Amino acid sequence: MQKNNIIWITALILVAIVSIAGTTYYVGAGPKKKLVISTTTSIYDTGLLDTIEDRFEAKYSIDLYFISVGTGLAITHAERGDADMILVHAPSKELTFLESGYGTCRKIVAYNFFAIVGPEADPADIKDIVPIEALAKIVEAGREGSIKWVSRGDDSGTHTKEKGLWTAAGFDWSLLREEEWYEEAGSGMGKTLQVADNLDAYTLADMGTYLKYSKDGIISSATLVTQGEELLNVYSAIAGNSTRYSHLNFDDAITFIKFLISEEGQETISKFGTNMYNQPLFYPAVNLLKQNTDPTTVQWIENYAFFDGNECPPEYWSNHPELYN
Amino acid sequence: MWDLFQNPLFQITVRSLQISGTATLLSVLWSLPLGIIVGMKSFPGKQLTKGVFNALLGMPTVALGLILYLLFSRTGQLGFLHLFPSSQAIIIGQAILVTPILVSLTISAVESVDPEIKDLAKTLGASEAEASLTVLREAGGGVVLAVIASFNRAIAELGVALAVGANLRGSTQVLTTVIAMEVNRGNLENSIQLMVILLAIVFSITLVTNFLQRRIK
Numbered sequence: 136m137q138k139n140n141i142i143w144i145t146a147l148i149l150v151a152i153v154s155i156a157g158t159t160y161y162v163g164a165g166p167k168k169k170l171v172i173s174t175t176t177s178i179y180d181t182g183l184l185d186t187i188e189d190r191f192e193a194k195y196s197i198d199l200y201f202i203s204v205g206t207g208l209a210i211t212h213a214e215r216g217d218a219d220m221i222l223v224h225a226p227s228k229e230l231t232f233l234e235s236g237y238g239t240c241r242k243i244v245a246y247n248f249f250a251i252v253g254p255e256a257d258p259a260d261i262k263d264i265v266p267i268e269a270l271a272k273i274v275e276a277g278r279e280g281s282i283k284w285v286s287r288g289d290d291s292g293t294h295t296k297e298k299g300l301w302t303a304a305g306f307d308w309s310l311l312r313e314e315e316w317y318e319e320a321g322s323g324m325g326k327t328l329q330v331a332d333n334l335d336a337y338t339l340a341d342m343g344t345y346l347k348y349s350k351d352g353i354i355s356s357a358t359l360v361t362q363g364e365e366l367l368n369v370y371s372a373i374a375g376n377s378t379r380y381s382h383l384n385f386d387d388a389i390t391f392i393k394f395l396i397s398e399e400g401q402e403t404i405s406k407f408g409t410n411m412y413n414q415p416l417f418y419p420a421v422n423l424l425k426q427n428t429d430p431t432t433v434q435w436i437e438n439y440a441f442f443d444g445n446e447c448p449p450e451y452w453s454n455h456p457e458l459y460n
Numbered sequence: 461m462w463d464l465f466q467n468p469l470f471q472i473t474v475r476s477l478q479i480s481g482t483a484t485l486l487s488v489l490w491s492l493p494l495g496i497i498v499g500m501k502s503f504p505g506k507q508l509t510k511g512v513f514n515a516l517l518g519m520p521t522v523a524l525g526l527i528l529y530l531l532f533s534r535t536g537q538l539g540f541l542h543l544f545p546s547s548q549a550i551i552i553g554q555a556i557l558v559t560p561i562l563v564s565l566t567i568s569a570v571e572s573v574d575p576e577i578k579d580l581a582k583t584l585g586a587s588e589a590e591a592s593l594t595v596l597r598e599a600g601g602g603v604v605l606a607v608i609a610s611f612n613r614a615i616a617e618l619g620v621a622l623a624v625g626a627n628l629r630g631s632t633q634v635l636t637t638v639i640a641m642e643v644n645r646g647n648l649e650n651s652i653q654l655m656v657i658l659l660a661i662v663f664s665i666t667l668v669t670n671f672l673q674r675r676i677k
Contacts, residue, residue, distance in 0.1 A: 176644065180641075182645075185629070188629075200545070200628040200629075201628065201629065202627075202628065203627065203641070215533045215534060215535045216533070216534030216535050217544055217545070323644045325643075325645065325646050326644065344646070347646050348646045353646050353648070380534065382534065382542075
């Protein structure tokens with residue numbers, strides 16, 4: 136009796152010790168500083184951020200942690216004080232983020248183009264026409280019942296872009312979504328591409344995810360419209376506002392933004408994916424904007440992603456004018 | 461050997477086992493005493509208590525994940541603990557998740573012990589505490605099953621780990637969150653590898669459980 140009691144008590148004490156030890160094991164943080172970046176799936180899922188993380192962490196004693204979600208949730212995380220900075224692609228939402236006092240020091244770091252993808256046979260007959268006209272034809276074909284459209288429907292950057300495109304084409308998105316041929320996947324880019332492929336439907340995709348899925352043979356959809364100002368996709372980095380949340384790691388966020396816009400960071404972005412897909416997935420934006428090497432694209436970026444003629448209005452520079460020289 | 465330790469798949473698997481193992485043990489600290497007390501004592505509201513824990517068995521992980529995210533988020537009520545995103549948050553979440561399983565199964569195990577055993581122990585001169593321990597020993601097999609079932613539930617869940625851990629590389633990635641991410645990324649091969657590991661863990665634990673069950677009956 137006595138012996139058995141001792142065994143039971145020892146067992147319970149052991150359980151307690153293991154529990155506490157296990158918990159403290161995780162609590163014990165390393166000496167490195169931690170930078171939490173909430174970011175969009177379209178940039179994370181390509182693997183670009185893994186490459187950037189490796190290069191950055193080799194140079195600085197800062198640990199990067201990426202929370203990869205849709206742009207909507209990425210911004211929500213930062214607004215709730217859960218991320219030190221964001222890396223997103225929805226200029227209209229970024230402006231709101233700055234104006235409502237959550238963000239500072241916005242820098243445009245990269246761009247690429249969205250693509251309208253659809254079945255190889257292209258029943259709506261949109262191949263290589265202007266994006267706005269392509270959308271009009273898709274609506275027409277959809278209402279005839281011959282095609283379907285699959286929307287991300289998840290408040291992500293791509294979804295925001297899609298809604299903007301419908302407006303530009305003269306449609307009210309909130310009415311379109313009620314129509315029979317308009318489907319909402321409510322999930323990430325990869326899942327949406329798979330749904331579209333299985334339904335022989337059209338969708339708006341970021342090139343990175345499309346190329347990856349297409350190359351691996353997961354989908355057979357073709358890119359039908361890839362050119363045009365309306366399809367421009369601009370990625371920006373924005374630091375959190377440390378006057379709003381004093382716990383934010385603002386200094387390291389600035390260090391990381393500076394790395395992204397440095398020669399090394401920009402080169403990493405431009406080279407990424409070239410050996411896998413024979414084309415870059417992202418184009419570096421910093422030198423383009425500074426030196427105006429391609430006036431058409433610069434004009435497009437300014438039209439789409441500048442606020443009052445600035446990538447970041449001076450009131451949000453937060454004592455870092457050197458970012459904007 | 462060093463290569464194995466450096467292998468991300470290995471690290472993620474070990475982290476999953478550690479997190480869910482710690483969560484289960486943490487939950488044992490409060491669930492086992494609670495289950496034993498509820499199972500042994502008769503008090504008003506006992507049936508209600510059992511009913512509540514049975515109802516909580518069906519707690520959707522996505523709901524628990526959302527509740528905990530709102531609490532742990534920096535502007536949430538418990539934001540000052542700096543728990544989001546972290547593996548501690550996953551441990552706490554999974555410990556809460558498995559509590560109803562542990563409590564309910566422990567109650568059943570304790571109640572299945574013949575009540576006369578306790579009386580017999582007392583007639584033989586055992587104190588109340590000693591008599592309770594006797595009952596617990598008799599119920600031991602059922603309690604072990606409860607712990608194993610809880611661990612299985614913890615390691616197989618996705619909702620809580622994703623909501624409060626956020627799948628941070630090298631820090632809060634566990635098997636289920638990485639499988640979900642790799643599927644999203646279109647890396648089906650990687651996700652299949654991880655799925656096989658997860659299934660191997662879950663199935664071998666289920667096999668052990670079944671074996672133990674047969675031994676006990």
